[in-house]
Amino acid sequence: MVSQRQFRDLALGMEGTTQTPHFDRAAFRVLRIYATLAADGKTANLKLEPDEQNLRVEMHPEAFAPVSGGWGRQGWTTVTLAKVSKGVLEDALRAAWSQAIQKSPSKRRRTTNKKA
Numbered sequence: 343m344v345s346q347r348q349f350r351d352l353a354l355g356m357e358g359t360t361q362t363p364h365f366d367r368a369a370f371r372v373l374r375i376y377a378t379l380a381a382d383g384k385t386a387n388l389k390l391e392p393d394e395q396n397l398r399v400e401m402h403p404e405a406f407a408p409v410s411g412g413w414g415r416q417g418w419t420t421v422t423l424a425k426v427s428k429g430v431l432e433d434a435l436r437a438a439w440s441q442a443i444q445k446s447p448s449k450r451r452r453t454t455n456k457k458a
Contacts, residue, residue, distance in 0.1 A: 344423045344431050346383030352432050353377055356439040376442035377435060384424065388438040390417045398434055402426065406434070 353359055353370040362369050367378040367387075378387045387409060390398065395417050398406040405426035408414030421431060
């Protein structure tokens, strides 16, 4: 079982992570959001690679589940904090953080040289 405080400490312990509000949740980001924590502190969402998500759900179905709809197909995964160990959560957070630092925050626009 992981508390809301432990989740925050683990996430903020990842290099370069900051916490910002994101709708009704707390968001944890490096270049982009890789985790959010529900306001009630009972669940968190992690952005995992789809293969990583499948592995986590298969290994710990009581703790991990894909977010419903398109977000889940993109790898967003809900973690029930009361049902996950600190070590398993830390490993999953590190996987989400690692993915986030490898991605650029936004796509750059392609520019063309137009003559007037």
